[in-house]
Each structure stands twice: as C-alpha cells, then as structure tokens.
Amino acid sequence: MAAKKKDAGSxxxxxxxxxxxxxLLHSMILQRRFEEKVAEAYALGKIGxxxxxxxxxxxxxxxxxxxxxxxxxxxxxxxxxxxxxARGVSPRSVMAELFGRVDGCSKGKGGSxxxxxxxxxxxxxxxxxxxxxxxxxxxxxxxxYRGGNQAIVCFMGEAAVNNGAFHESLNMAGLWKLPVIYVIxxxxxxxxxxxxxxxxIKDMYKRGDxxxxxxxxxxxxxxxxxxxxxxxxxxxxxxxxxxxxxxIRTYRFMGHSMSDAVSGTYRTKAELEEYLKxxxxxxxxxxxxxxxxxxxxxxxxxxxxxxxxxxxxWDFADASPEPPLEALYxxxxxxxxxx
Amino acid sequence: MPLITYRDALNQALREEMHKDDRVFLMGEEVxxxxxAYKVSKGLLEEFGEMRxxxxxxxxxxxxxxxxxxAMVGLRPVVEFMTWNFALLALDQVVNAAAKMLYMSGGQxxxxxxxxxxxxxxxxxxxQHSQAWExxxxxxxGLKVVAPGTPYDAKGLLKSAIRDDNPVIxxxxxxxxxxxxxxxxEEYLIPLGKAELKREGDHCxxxxxxxxxxxxxxxxxxxxxxxxxxxxVDLRTIRPxxxxxxxxxxxxxxxxxxxEEGWEVCGIGSQIVDYIQRDCxxxxxxxxxxxxxxxxxxxxxxxxxxxxxxxLAKTIAAVKKVMYIEA
Ligand SMILES: Cc1ncc(C[n+]2csc(CCOP(=O)(O)OP(=O)(O)O)c2C)c(N)n1
Ligand SMILES: [Mg+2]
Numbered sequence: 152m153a154a155k156k157k158d159a160g161s162x163x164x165x166x167x168x169x170x171x172x173x174x175l176l177h178s179m180i181l182q183r184r185f186e187e188k189v190a191e192a193y194a195l196g197k198i199g200x201x202x203x204x205x206x207x208x209x210x211x212x213x214x215x216x217x218x219x220x221x222x223x224x225x226x227x228x229x230x231x232x233x234x235x236x237a238r239g240v241s242p243r244s245v246m247a248e249l250f251g252r253v254d255g256c257s258k259g260k261g262g263s264x265x266x267x268x269x270x271x272x273x274x275x276x277x278x279x280x281x282x283x284x285x286x287x288x289x290x291x292x293x294x295x296y297r298g299g300n301q302a303i304v305c306f307m308g309e310a311a312v313n314n315g316a317f318h319e320s321l322n323m324a325g326l327w328k329l330p331v332i333y334v335i336x337x338x339x340x341x342x343x344x345x346x347x348x349x350x351x352i353k354d355m356y357k358r359g360d361x362x363x364x365x366x367x368x369x370x371x372x373x374x375x376x377x378x379x380x381x382x383x384x385x386x387x388x389x390x391x392x393x394x395x396x397x398x399i400r401t402y403r404f405m406g407h408s409m410s411d412a413v414s415g416t417y418r419t420k421a422e423l424e425e426y427l428k429x430x431x432x433x434x435x436x437x438x439x440x441x442x443x444x445x446x447x448x449x450x451x452x453x454x455x456x457x458x459x460x461x462x463x464x465w466d467f468a469d470a471s472p473e474p475p476l477e478a479l480y481x482x483x484x485x486x487x488x489x490x
Numbered sequence: 491m492p493l494i495t496y497r498d499a500l501n502q503a504l505r506e507e508m509h510k511d512d513r514v515f516l517m518g519e520e521v522x523x524x525x526x527a528y529k530v531s532k533g534l535l536e537e538f539g540e541m542r543x544x545x546x547x548x549x550x551x552x553x554x555x556x557x558x559x560x561a562m563v564g565l566r567p568v569v570e571f572m573t574w575n576f577a578l579l580a581l582d583q584v585v586n587a588a589a590k591m592l593y594m595s596g597g598q599x600x601x602x603x604x605x606x607x608x609x610x611x612x613x614x615x616x617x618q619h620s621q622a623w624e625x626x627x628x629x630x631x632g633l634k635v636v637a638p639g640t641p642y643d644a645k646g647l648l649k650s651a652i653r654d655d656n657p658v659i660x661x662x663x664x665x666x667x668x669x670x671x672x673x674x675x676e677e678y679l680i681p682l683g684k685a686e687l688k689r690e691g692d693h694c695x696x697x698x699x700x701x702x703x704x705x706x707x708x709x710x711x712x713x714x715x716x717x718x719x720x721x722x723v724d725l726r727t728i729r730p731x732x733x734x735x736x737x738x739x740x741x742x743x744x745x746x747x748x749x750e751e752g753w754e755v756c757g758i759g760s761q762i763v764d765y766i767q768r769d770c771x772x773x774x775x776x777x778x779x780x781x782x783x784x785x786x787x788x789x790x791x792x793x794x795x796x797x798x799x800x801x802l803a804k805t806i807a808a809v810k811k812v813m814y815i816e817a
Binding site: 199200201251252257259260261262263264265277278279280281310311313314315316341342343344348349350416417473474476478479480483 | 520545546579613615616618619786789790793
C-alpha cells in the first residue's frame with residue numbers, strides 16, 4: 152500500500168498559487184451569485200419548500216472539497232447547493248432541481264434539501280439532522296472493506312453534534328479506523344438556538360477526544376486554512392484509515408432558511424454586521440490582491456463570466472419541463488437485475 | 491364567540507393547563523426563546539420561565555426519554571416535536587417505553603405524557619418532511635392518538651390529552667396552524683375517544699380526521715350544491731376509535747368514503763373499512779372507497795406533489811363513485 156502516499160491529486164498539483172487561488176475564488180463567487188439568484192427565484196415562487204442558503208459559509212465547502220480527488224465522496228445536510236457546485240454538480244442541474252424540473256439532478260423529486268449527483272460522488276443533501284452522519288461512516292466502511300484509499304467528507308451543522316447518531320458514528324469510526332472526515336460547520340446557531348444554549352461544551356472539536364479521533368479547530372472564513380486542515384485529515388484517511396473531526400468556525404449571513412428572519416430574537420443585527428466583515432470571498436480576494444495574484448479588472452471579468460453562467464442556469468431551469476405525472480410512481484423501487 | 495387560529499387555540503390550552511397544574515411543563519426544540527418553530531408556544535417562556543418551557547438540543551430520542559423519565563416520577567411533560575418526521579428518532583421512547591410502561595410494570599407506572607407536533611405534508615417539503623404517521627402510532631396498544639381538525643377541537647383535545655393519565659399523541663397540522671375558528675372564552679374539554687358528526691346528510695358518509703376534515707367539509711359544501719348530502723364523521727381521536735359513530739352514520743347513509751392523509755397500505759382507512767364491513771355489511775349499497783396519499787414518497791415538484799396528495803377533487807370523485815354517479 153506504499154503507493155498511497157501523498158497522491159492527494161488535489162487541484163494544486165503542478166499549479167501555481169495564483170492559478171489555484173483563482174479557482175477557489177471563482178468557485179466561491181459562483182456559489183454566492185448562484186444563491187443570490189436562488190433567493191430571487193424563491194421570492195418569485197419559482198422555488199418552493201424549505202431552502203437553506205450557504206451564503207457566508209462558502210470557504211468551508213470550497214476548501215474541503217477542493218482537496219478531494221474525483222473518486223472521493225461528499226455527503227451533506229439540506230444546506231447543500233454551494234457544496235454541490237463546489238463538487239462540480241452543474242449549476243444548471245442544481246437550479247433545475249430547485250425549480251422542480253425534469254432536468255434537475257434529482258429529476259425534480261428531491262428539491263433544495265436533496266441534491267444528489269452520482270457522477271461526482273455527491274451522496275446527497277439530507278433533511279434529518281444527524282441522519283447522514285452514520286451513512287458517511289458506512290461509506291468509509293465500504294472504502295476500507297474494498298481496500299481503497301479514498302475518503303469521504305461529511306458536512307454537518309454544529310447542532311447535529313448533540314444528536315446520538317453523531318456519537319454512535321464517531322465511536323464506530325474511531326473503533327474500526329475508518330477513512331472519514333467529519334466536518335462540523337459551526338455557524339453558531341442551529342435555527343434559532345445559539346450553540347452555547349444547546350451544547351454542554353463550547354469547543355466542539357474536543358468531542359473527537361472522547362472517541363480517540365484526531366481533531367482540530369479551523370477558521371472557516373479562510374479557505375486556505377480550511378485546505379490545510381483538510382490536507383492533514385486526508386493524509387490520515389488515505390495512509391492510515393484514520394478518521395478526523397474538524398470543527399470549522401463560520402457564520403451564516405442569511406436566515407436559517409428562506410422562511411426565517413436574518414436576525415431577530417436569537418441574534419442581533421450588530422453581531423451579524425460584525426461577521427459580515429469576515430466575508431470569505433473578500434478575505435481571499437484581499438490576500439490575492441496583496442500577493443499580486445489578481446487585479447480588480449480580472450475580478451470584474453470573473454464576475455461577468457459568472458453572471459452569464461448563473462443566468463444560463465436560470466434560463467435552463469425555466470425552460471426545463473415539469474416532470475410528467477407518471478414520474479410520481481417511478482424510482483420507488485428498482486428492478487432487481489442481479490442474483 | 492371569538493375567532494382564533496388553531497395555533498392560538500393550542501397556545502391557550504398549554505397556558506391554561508400550565509396554570510392549573512404546576513407538574514405540567516413543555517419541552518422541545520425552539521419552544522422557548524424562538525417561541526416555537528410554528529409559534530405555538532409563543533409567550534410561554536416569558537410567562538412560566540425556563541424550568542417549565544425547556545429548549546432542548548436537537549436530540550429527539552434524548553428529550554423524549556427525559557419526558558418519559560419525568561413522567562414516571564410524577565411530572566406531566568408535554569413534549570413537542572418540531573415535526574413528527576423528526577419524532578421517528580424518538581419512537582423507541584414513545585413505543586418501547588411510554589406505551590408499555592404501565593403494562594410491563596404490572597400497573598405500577600402510568601405515563602401522563604403528551605407527545606405533540608405537526609404531522610403530514612405542508613407544501614413542497616419533499617420526501618423526508620412530508621409524512622403522515624397516524625397509522626404507525628395508532629398501531630400501538632398503550633397509546634392514545636388524537637388528530638384535531640379545527641381550532642375548537644385542538645384546544646379541547648389538547649387540554650384533555652394533558653389531563654389524561656396515559657401517553658397521548660397529538661397530531662397537529664402545519665397547514666392548519668393559521669386556520670381560524672370559533673373558540674369560546676369559557677373553559678371546555680373534549681373527551682378523548684369521541685367522534686363528532688361535523689355535517690349531517692343522508693346520501694353518503696365521509697369518515698376522516700385531522701387536516702382532512704377541512705377537505706371533507708369542502709366536499710360536503712360542493713356536493714350540497716348538486717343536492718348530495720354528506721354525513722361528515724370527524725373521528726377527532728384515532729385511538730381509541732369511536733366505532734359507533736362510524737357505524738351509525740354508515741347504517742344511515744349506506745355508502746362511505748374514508749379519507750385520510752397518509753398512505754394506503756395498512757393505513758387508518760383499512761381499519762375503518764374493517765369496522766364497516768364487520769358491522770354494516772348488510773347496510774352497504776356500494777363498496778367503500780378510500781382516498782389517501784399516492785403509494786410513493788412525497789415528490790418535490792409542485793404538480794407531482796399535488797397529484798400525490800388526497801384533495802377535494804379526489805374526495806368528490808370518490809363520493810360520486812360510491813353513489814354510482816357518472817363523473
Ligand atoms: C432530527 C431533526 N430534528 C429537527 C430538524 C429541524 N431542523 C432542521 S435544521 C435545524 C437546525 C440545525 O442546525 P445545525 O445543525 O447547526 O445546521 P445549520 O442549519 O446551522 O447549517 C433543525 C432544528 C430536523 N431537520 N431533523
Ligand atoms: Mg448551525
């Protein structure tokens with residue numbers, strides 16, 4: 152198994168810093184503009200149901216996912232649009248899914264909370280808090296079972312950490328040594344409940360100690376810091392089948408979902424404004440400008456190109472037909488072809 | 491009589507019972523500071539303090555069990571699930587503990603606990619968030635299950651549920667919370683296990699409960715314009731079921747449609763049809779027809795979702811079918 156060593160194959164292989172950073176910036180701006188468009192579509196009634204935006208948290212998903220190989224896996228919560236795009240699910244198919252159309256990645260049957268794309272090993276957005284954490288553990292089990300050297304990254308909110316499924320999973324992953332990276336996106340709130348009102352400990356990453364799982368706290372507004380933490384975690388997973396627990400501290404700039412207020416009784420406007428100063432996109436932009444890696448004009452060009460992509464996603468979704476009524480009964484069970 | 495929402499009716503019931511009995515407390519996700527995910531508990535934290543209005547972490551299994559433990563030693567918990575979809579995580583405590591405690595302790599430990607929250611589908615919430623669980627819960631001996639369809643019933647049934655010395659499941663409706671109805675100022679209770687004839691007619695019975703009561707009433711209104719008079723039997727309590735109310739109605743009308751929100755297979759309607767065939771076989775002029783959700787998980791896309799749900803058009807069509815009226 153010596154061949155496993157450090158072939159992380161992440162985007163930086165043979166790439167200059169400037170090129171790498173430009174890719175990260177592009178991904179984050181694409182996610183941001185895409186979701187701004189989503190909010191617009193939601194207001195127009197083109198998107199329905201629950202819709203949770205990732206705005207403010209983009210560096211977490213982008214940093215982690217940019218370190219993965221194509222044959223690694225991603226599984227996440229209902230707050231899934233940004234991560235899907237970071238993983239390479241096409242903006243067209245995500246938007247079509249949100250519009251409930253046949254060309255959506257889940258054929259219009261899943262909606263915002265259930266973005267799945269088998270082509271890029273995106274194992275779904277899941278709606279039950281904590282429910283997908285054991286599934287991630289199971290994927291890691293399958294990787295080890297087959298003797299592979301892939302990894303799975305499992306995103307969850309900090310509120311999921313209080314749930315039994317999380318603890319049961321970490322115990323098994325620690326016990327069986329499974330190549331899973333649990334990423335707690337600590338955005339300080341589970342809906343309207345502040346983390347300190349829901350968790351008996353403040354530093355969530357320390358929960359890894361209980362299960363002999365390597366753990367770290369990471370600045371989630373700095374995409375490069377996220378990548379560094381992820382790099383170490385991936386090495387543990389690939390080389391030694393060791394799990395990692397990362398607590399990545401971030402903040403959501405919008406309400407819990409499109410149906411919730413941005414601020415209110417549970418968090419103040421002043422707090423929100425303080426965090427808006429640490430916008431992950433601005434932080435990377437500033438670093439790149441300081442290093443002479445990008446100019447204002449280049450960013451403007453990038454924005455323009457992204458604007459076209461996002462509008463194209465909207466137009467595509469809008470033109471895509473609604474699923475035919477027969478589709479209601481499709482995909483309940485699959486025809487058994489094996490055995 | 492004041493016109494109030496279903497949400498406010500539940501809020502009044504909680505407030506009144508908490509005033510009356512200091513063993514009653516409310517526990518669940520976002521019930522306190524946030525005033526409830528659907529604002530049912532609005533103002534209660536302020537009024538009763540944080541020992542009696544308890545915000546929990548997202549730990550359904552854990553806090554349902556905390557409720558069971560507290561009930562064993564004499565408190566009277568009202569456990570709110572943000573929705574019943576999430577209560578699946580807590581079913582071990584509801585089914586294996588609360589429902590059986592009295593029985594397996596040979597009568598020593600009763601369970602004065604209420605588990606409540608919204609049940610069934612709202613709009614475009616997709617597969618994991620749009621499920622009606624009444625048949626699962628009503629399957630369990632040792633539980634009582636109520637499903638109020640109006641503000642009046644919501645208040646009266648919740649008050650009775652809190653006073654009951656057994657575990658009572660209260661299935662509310664997300665789509666009902668804004669529904670307005672008359673609720674008197676003076677105190678009242680609605681007995682558990684008693685159906686109500688919400689509309690009288692002699693051509694056909696519609697037997698239903700919860701959110702579907704509204705649909706049945708709309709169907710009765712629409713059909714009345716065509717001269718078809720419907721008996722609407724609102725079960726209100728699904729377990730124990732008021733079988734007599736069902737059979738009395740069917741013996742009068744000789745035709746029945748059974749309307750429920752959930753899935754067909756092993757649904758509440760199967761049980762109702764069984765009661766009807768046992769007691770009303772010789773009275774039936776046509777086979778009983780059931781209206782229910784399509785036999786699939788709930789899809790997200792708008793038109794698909796609509797076609798999956800039981801609704802007014804499907805109910806009217808079913809009534810016409812049992813009456814042998816060409817559509
Ligand atoms: C088991 C379960 N309980 C409750 C809910 C309702 N709910 C959805 S998201 C959420 C808050 C989760 O917060 P967190 O895990 O911090 O993730 P975030 O939304 O902040 O990304 C709640 C209570 C749910 N979906 N599943
Ligand atoms: Mg959170």
